[in-house]
Amino acid sequence: MNILSLILIIFASLFFTGIIIRTKSFFSGRKGPGIFQPLKDIWRLFRKGAVYSQTSSFIFQVAPSIYFASVLMAIFLIPFGNQPGIISFNGDFIFFAYALALGRFFIIISALDTGSSFEGMGASREALYSLLVEPAFFILMGSFALLTGNTSFYEIFSLLHFGSYTSYAVGALAALVLVIIALIENSRMPVDDPKTHLELTMVHEVMILDNSGFDLGLILYATNLKFAMYGTLIANFFLTPGNEWYYSIIIFAVTQTTFAVTVGAVESFMARFRMNHNPQYIFVITSISLLIFLGVLLLLGKII
Amino acid sequence: MGIILSIIIVTLCSAILVGLVKEAWKSNVALVAVLVNGVLSTCIAVPVLLNVPFDYSFYAGNVFGQIPVRVDSLSGWFILLMNFTILTGILYGRLYMKHYENQSANLSLHFASYIIIHFAMIGIYCVQNSFAFLCVWEMMAITSFILIIFEYHKMETLKAGINYLIQSHISIMFMTIGFVWVNSYTGSFDFNAVNEYTTSVSPSISFVLFLVFFIAFAIKAGFVPFHTWLPYAHPAAPSHVSGVMSGVIIKLGIYGILRTLLLINGDYLTTGYFIIVVSVITGVYGVMLAIIQHNIKKLLAYHSIENIGIIGIGIGLGCIGLGLNNSYLAFAGFAGAMLHTLNHSLFKSLLFYCAGTVYQATHTLEIEQLGGLIKRMPHTATLFLIAALAICGLPPFNGFISEFLIYSGLFRGIADGELSSTTFLVVCVLGLVIIGGMAMLCFTKAFGIIFLGTERHHQNATIEETSVSGLTPKYLIAVMIVLIGVIPQFFVTVVSRPASLFTGSSIIEYKPLEIIDTLSFISISAIGLILLSAIIFWTKKIASARAHVVEAPTWGCGYVAPTARQQYTANSFVRSFRKLVHGLLMMNKNENEMIGVFPNAVHSETHPYDKMEKTFIDVPLKHLKGFMGVFRFLQNGNPQFYILYGVVFIFLILTLPYLMNIILFLNELLKQI
Numbered sequence: 001m002n003i004l005s006l007i008l009i010i011f012a013s014l015f016f017t018g019i020i021i022r023t024k025s026f027f028s029g030r031k032g033p034g035i036f037q038p039l040k041d042i043w044r045l046f047r048k049g050a051v052y053s054q055t056s057s058f059i060f061q062v063a064p065s066i067y068f069a070s071v072l073m074a075i076f077l078i079p080f081g082n083q084p085g086i087i088s089f090n091g092d093f094i095f096f097a098y099a100l101a102l103g104r105f106f107i108i109i110s111a112l113d114t115g116s117s118f119e120g121m122g123a124s125r126e127a128l129y130s131l132l133v134e135p136a137f138f139i140l141m142g143s144f145a146l147l148t149g150n151t152s153f154y155e156i157f158s159l160l161h162f163g164s165y166t167s168y169a170v171g172a173l174a175a176l177v178l179v180i181i182a183l184i185e186n187s188r189m190p191v192d193d194p195k196t197h198l199e200l201t202m203v204h205e206v207m208i209l210d211n212s213g214f215d216l217g218l219i220l221y222a223t224n225l226k227f228a229m230y231g232t233l234i235a236n237f238f239l240t241p242g243n244e245w246y247y248s249i250i251i252f253a254v255t256q257t258t259f260a261v262t263v264g265a266v267e268s269f270m271a272r273f274r275m276n277h278n279p280q281y282i283f284v285i286t287s288i289s290l291l292i293f294l295g296v297l298l299l300l301g302k303i304i
Numbered sequence: 305m306g307i308i309l310s311i312i313i314v315t316l317c318s319a320i321l322v323g324l325v326k327e328a329w330k331s332n333v334a335l336v337a338v339l340v341n342g343v344l345s346t347c348i349a350v351p352v353l354l355n356v357p358f359d360y361s362f363y364a365g366n367v368f369g370q371i372p373v374r375v376d377s378l379s380g381w382f383i384l385l386m387n388f389t390i391l392t393g394i395l396y397g398r399l400y401m402k403h404y405e406n407q408s409a410n411l412s413l414h415f416a417s418y419i420i421i422h423f424a425m426i427g428i429y430c431v432q433n434s435f436a437f438l439c440v441w442e443m444m445a446i447t448s449f450i451l452i453i454f455e456y457h458k459m460e461t462l463k464a465g466i467n468y469l470i471q472s473h474i475s476i477m478f479m480t481i482g483f484v485w486v487n488s489y490t491g492s493f494d495f496n497a498v499n500e501y502t503t504s505v506s507p508s509i510s511f512v513l514f515l516v517f518f519i520a521f522a523i524k525a526g527f528v529p530f531h532t533w534l535p536y537a538h539p540a541a542p543s544h545v546s547g548v549m550s551g552v553i554i555k556l557g558i559y560g561i562l563r564t565l566l567l568i569n570g571d572y573l574t575t576g577y578f579i580i581v582v583s584v585i586t587g588v589y590g591v592m593l594a595i596i597q598h599n600i601k602k603l604l605a606y607h608s609i610e611n612i613g614i615i616g617i618g619i620g621l622g623c624i625g626l627g628l629n630n631s632y633l634a635f636a637g638f639a640g641a642m643l644h645t646l647n648h649s650l651f652k653s654l655l656f657y658c659a660g661t662v663y664q665a666t667h668t669l670e671i672e673q674l675g676g677l678i679k680r681m682p683h684t685a686t687l688f689l690i691a692a693l694a695i696c697g698l699p700p701f702n703g704f705i706s707e708f709l710i711y712s713g714l715f716r717g718i719a720d721g722e723l724s725s726t727t728f729l730v731v732c733v734l735g736l737v738i739i740g741g742m743a744m745l746c747f748t749k750a751f752g753i754i755f756l757g758t759e760r761h762h763q764n765a766t767i768e769e770t771s772v773s774g775l776t777p778k779y780l781i782a783v784m785i786v787l788i789g790v791i792p793q794f795f796v797t798v799v800s801r802p803a804s805l806f807t808g809s810s811i812i813e814y815k816p817l818e819i820i821d822t823l824s825f826i827s828i829s830a831i832g833l834i835l836l837s838a839i840i841f842w843t844k845k846i847a848s849a850r851a852h853v854v855e856a857p858t859w860g861c862g863y864v865a866p867t868a869r870q871q872y873t874a875n876s877f878v879r880s881f882r883k884l885v886h887g888l889l890m891m892n893k894n895e896n897e898m899i900g901v902f903p904n905a906v907h908s909e910t911h912p913y914d915k916m917e918k919t920f921i922d923v924p925l926k927h928l929k930g931f932m933g934v935f936r937f938l939q940n941g942n943p944q945f946y947i948l949y950g951v952v953f954i955f956l957i958l959t960l961p962y963l964m965n966i967i968l969f970l971n972e973l974l975k976q977i
Contacts, residue, residue, distance in 0.1 A: 049852030053859070055758055057678045059689075062841060069836035073829065087832070089825035090818070091712040095699060098708075098740075099833060102698040105744060109689075112752030112872070114858045115676075120752075120872020127748050128880050131741030138737045142730050145719040151712065199861045209859050213851065214844045279884055293730060 005080035005232060008249070012256045013221070013228035014039060019257060023264025038224070042217045050213030055115040063110030064215040070103030071222045075229050077153060081239035081248045084154035092152050093141045097134065100185075104130055107219075111207035118199045122206035125275070129191065129203065132282040133184050139289040140177055143170075143296045157236040170295040173288055175234050179262065180285045182230035186223050188263060191281065193272040201272070227263075231256040307344050308360070308373060308430075314340050315423040319416040327405050331398035334415035338394045338422055342387040345426045349387075352380035353801050364436070371433045372494060377802040378566070379429040382559050385646045386429070388784070389551040389653050390422050395777035396657045397544030399770070403664060404454075414454050417447040421553075428556055432495040434483035438476065441556075445472040448553055452541040464536035471523055471533040478520035482513060498567040510570035517564040518579075525557025527616065528586040531609045532917045535593075538605035539669065543660020546601060550608045550656060551649035558615055558645055562638075565623065566805060573627025577728065580620030584735035587613025589888075589916065591742040595749070595878050596889060596912040598671045600659045603750060604652065607695065610739060611648040615641045617732060618710045622806060624717065624725060631807055636713025636819065639796060639803040644706035646795075647694070647788065651703060654691040654781040658684050661774065662754065665767045671874045673761035674754045680767040685755040687778045692747040694785050697740050700830030702788035708826065709796070709819070711736065745881060753874045760868055790830050792823045875910070890915040 018035035025032025052060065076086040077096045085092075104126065111123040145151050147170075148159040160171075184191050187204030199206045208219050235255035239248045273281055318337030322330050352358050358375040375383075397418070401411060424447060427440030449472070453465035483493070490497040502510035523530040534554070538546045565575070590609030597603040622637025624630075661684050662677065663669055678685040694701035714736070717729045753760075769775075788795050796819060860866045882889065894909040938949070 046847060047851070049854070050848060051854050051856050053857065054855050055676075055858050057682075057685075057756065059678065059756065062837070065841040065844060066837045069833060069840050072836055073833045076829075076832070087825060087829055089822045091708060091715060091822060092825075094708055094711045094715075095704075095826060095829055098697065098699055098704055099829075101696070101740070101744060102693070102833070105693065105696065105698060105748060108748045109752050109756060112748070113678075113756040115757035115868070115871045116858045116860065116866070117870050117872050118861055120877060123748065123752070124872065124877045124880060127745040127877075128884075131738070131745055131881075134741050135734050135737045138733050139730060142715060142718050142733050145715045146726060149719045151715045151719055209861070213853075214848050218840070218844070276880075276883075279880075297726075 002084055002086055004083050004245075005078050005085050006075060008080060008252060009075050009078065009225065009228045009232050012231060012252075013224040016224050016227045016231070016256065016260050019260035020264040020267070023261050024268050027265065027268035038220075042221050042224075045212075045217035045220070046214055048213045048217075050215060051210075053114045053116075053210050056110075056113045056210070059106075060110045060113040060210075061215075063106040063113075064211060064218045066106045067103040068218045068222045070099045070106075071225050071229070073099045075225060078229060078232050079154040079157055079236065080232065080252070081236065081245070082158045083245075088152055088154045090151045092154075096153070097137060101130070101134075103222075107207060110211075114210045116209065118202075118206050119209055121200070122203055125203045125278075126187075126207060129184060129278065129282060132279055133181055133285070136177055136285040136289045137181055139286065139293055140174055143289065143293040144174070146293070147296045147299065153236075157239070160237065170292055170299065171237050173292050173295065175237055177285050177288050177292070178230055178234050179259065182227060182259075183263065183266070184282060185230070186226055189267040190270045190273050191278050196272070201275070227260070228256065231259045234259060307348055308362070311341055311344050311423065311426060314344070315419055319419050322416045322419070323412040327408050327411060330411050330415045331394070331401055334418050335394050335398060337419045338390055341419075341422055341426065342391055345383050346387055348375055348430070349380035349383040353377050353384070353798060355801065368433070368436055369493070371431055371436045373430050374432045374495075375430050376805060378559070378562060378805055381642060381799065381802045382555065382645075383426060383429050385649050386422075386425055386552045386555070389548055389649045390425075392653060392657075392777040392781055393544045393548040393551075394418060395780075396547070396660070396774065397542070399774045400542055400544050400660055400664070410454065410456075413450060417450040421447040421451065425552065425556065429559065434487070434493045434495065436493075437495075438480060438483065441479070442476060444553070444556070445469070445476065448472075448549065451545045452537050452549075454542050454545070455540070458540075461540040464533075464540035468533045468537040471530075475520045475523035478516055478523075482516040482520065485513060485516070495563075495567055498564075499569060502567070502569040507571040507574075510568050511574060514564060514568050514570060514575060517568070518561060521557040521560035521564065522582070523557070524560065525554050525612050526586075526609045527557075527582055527612060528589045528609065529916045529920045531586070531590070532914065532921050534609060535597075535602050535605045535914070538608070538656075539599060539601035543601075543656050543663065546604070547653035547656035547660075550604065551653035554608060554612065555645050555649060558612070558619075558641070561619060562642075562806075565619070571627070572623045576620045576623030576625075576627055578620075579616055579623060580728070580732055583613045583616025583620055584732060585613075586610070586616060587739045588735055588742075589613075591739050591746060592885060592888065593912065593914060595742060595746045596882055596891070598874050598912075599669050600662070600671055600750065600754065601656070601669055603671070603746065604655050604659060607655075607743070607746070608648075608652060610743065611644070611652065611695070614707065614710070614736070614739065615644050615648070617736060618642075618644060618706075618713075621710060621713050621717070621729075621732070622803075624729075625713070626806065628717075628722070628725060630717065630720070632818075633713050633717045634807045635800070635803055636709050636716065638806045639799050639819075640706050640709030640713060642799050642802055643709060643788075643795065644703075646799075647702040647706050647785075650781050650785050650788075651691040651694040651701075654687060654778055654785070655695065657778050657781075658688040658691065661770050665770075666763055668761075671750065671753050675760040675868070675871065676756065676758040677767065678755040681755075681769045683769055683775050684778075685751075687775075687782055688755065689751055690782050690785060692751050694789070696743045696747055698744075699826070700786070700789045700833050702785045702792075704830075705788055705792040705795070705823070705826070707736070707740070712819070712822070742881075745878065749874050749877045753872075753877065757871045758868045760871060760873070790834075791827055793820050793827060796820060796823055888915065890918060 017038040022032050022035055074096050077092045079085045108123045108127055111119040144156045148156050150156050150159060187194060192203035194205055196202060211219060235252045238251055238255060314337055318333055322333050325333060348358055352375050361370050361372040364371050421444055424440045424444035431437050449465055449469045452468055453461055455461045486498050486501050487493060490501050526534045538550060587610050590606050590613055594603050594606035597606055618637050618641025622634045625633025625637050666674060694703040697703040697707040714729050714733050718726050890913045892911045892913050896906060898906050
């Protein structure tokens, strides 16, 4: 049954971007494409030929595969309620973060491999933002390690009991942090605008300007997977043990949909920040996670 | 005894032999000597790690007295990791030095120093007599100075060398103070006297003694603010020496700190907090400066400082674990620190060797002038990439394993900690994460700008990959890097022996099992990651086998005539980061103004400088110079005056007892009145 989370994440990833796009078209008063349109695009890319830059080397060829593999590896570690992920061990969330970082490293150097100034710019921004995001995730996990006395995804989530009001506040804040992390990691509004037409203002999209065909398909589908992965992490806060798995799946579906709709709503109503304001914004989530840490200390009665 | 004697004889004979043979043979003599000494010292180290103690003491004349040669598993571990890097260093150095074959005397000195420094380091790890220890340490300091100043005709190299020589002697001075302190109370030069002395005094006094030793070893290891010699010495030295220096020689400082911790009996909690604070600052500051460097060897030197910080976090965590009686914490901390020492010696030496290869091919170390080397030197590029991934702590390479150990210790400490230690450890996690993120920024920059894109500057020389014999030592290291990343269980089992020296041997029976268990999962995940990547790449190959694949210029967003100069540069890659932390950095800008409607040509230069160096070295030195300037009139160049000073000095020394008596007498007289 350990494979349940993988199946669910892959299932959720099929709908995720579709729901975002539908939400956006709903708010802008359009009919919008079908919910499976993003998937159809990816499927078409998988069967297409490719154009490789003359400047690029083998790095450019292998990077998308490694990026995709790293995302898959990270997904293998995600538990589902009281079911552990495919692999689960003490400190697996460290491996989770570092596996994702490996993928990011390769995407960054593959952008530099093309020798394009635009892609270099995107690479520089991606490296900076990921550096700023990571502390928030680690402090978040540290807080929950303190709260539950355990250091693996599975144990943390299966022992998370929501009792007092403070714990609800902590849970809500944690969900908020994860939503923002997911938005930054997937380069969505308000940090990056995936639909802009000006390369100078992009982060992630400009890095993959030169990717085409199968590679581009892999990168785009990895984005879907990453969304579903973070959605599952968030859902895990609400899947309390004791609930039967069929309840859990409904909670999971509701959480993922809410998450997707939120992303769509954010993109419809917010403008992208100025590039030099992004670091401040990203730092905010580190301070929120510090707040969570303080909340946990309060919960455990260590400070009063 | 036989082994020690043979090591001494081999060193002496080969050091002399190097001077006698032809130029082409010097390196081979050095190689054989290092190989023999390495095998002999491994013969000491391996049984020790298998729990057969090596304890011997020999009489070395009236001056030294009995010198105890005691090798425990800590020394054994360090001897093994040193031998590996020293060996790859000489394998690579042989080729590197081929470019200087006309300088016969210089080469003799260089290779003889290389043999002697290996011997001196074996000595440092083995002897446990403070007097003998200082002697071998001095031997190491002098020979490493000679190794650094190989290109002595360059002013910069000489300056860097002298800077190093002075700072390493300040380190020796602190060490001497520490040993003399202990000796004056116990009358013994044996290391065990330190232990006896500190058990008899209060914890605060033993903490001060620890501080003295810590400063001594911190200068060697490069903890901030004692790091200033590193960024000068590493670029100045030939590449194999920089690799060995960063990989092994600065680790002597780490060994010293660990040894001191074993010997000094004090308050582990305070010590741990102190070490962690220094280490987090060291790590963050080191990598921050590394990012803004555009000289590749200087960049790598600052990364050594960063990694020393990570090792320090491990050591500090271990101490906190001992203070809190939390054996898991202590084990994770010390094992992580020691494993990271090995890991750093591997990937850092590999990075320096690759940098050396790049330098010999292109004759420049400036990142901004390079680019597109991956097409000319694919092997070197791949090796550099592996080392870069490892130094960023990414799986499935070795850096991840040691950082994982430290992280898991930190998180376990948070999970079952007290308020004060928990808050503290969260700050450490924050530091470690930021260090990791910045390392990634730095190495995507270094690798991306040096090896990817197209040539940023026209190179006159034809750039070619080095020969197979130049690549062999590098691939050897790369294999080790991957091995540690893929089967960490084995290496952590080995390192658990020296770590148990700190945590007590009871722990080794059952506790590490838990870590080994976790590591076997990491091993599976690492292999899984590699396999997954391979499968996906293979799928792609099959899926697009029949697809139409073409090559075209890079998409220039509509612009069709891009040049190499339009590529992103190292400076622009880190610009937004630099702007973010500009308060902590120091950029010396040299720029002339643009004048007129049709402006003239403008030249602009930026040089990053070290703010800590400015505050802790330059400013005090300036004041010291000013103060000393007052006495400049004494230095007037007349021999007569100098003779007079001598006479006055001798007179004062001779009459000192009389003067004392007179003063005492006057004092008495005054009292009577």
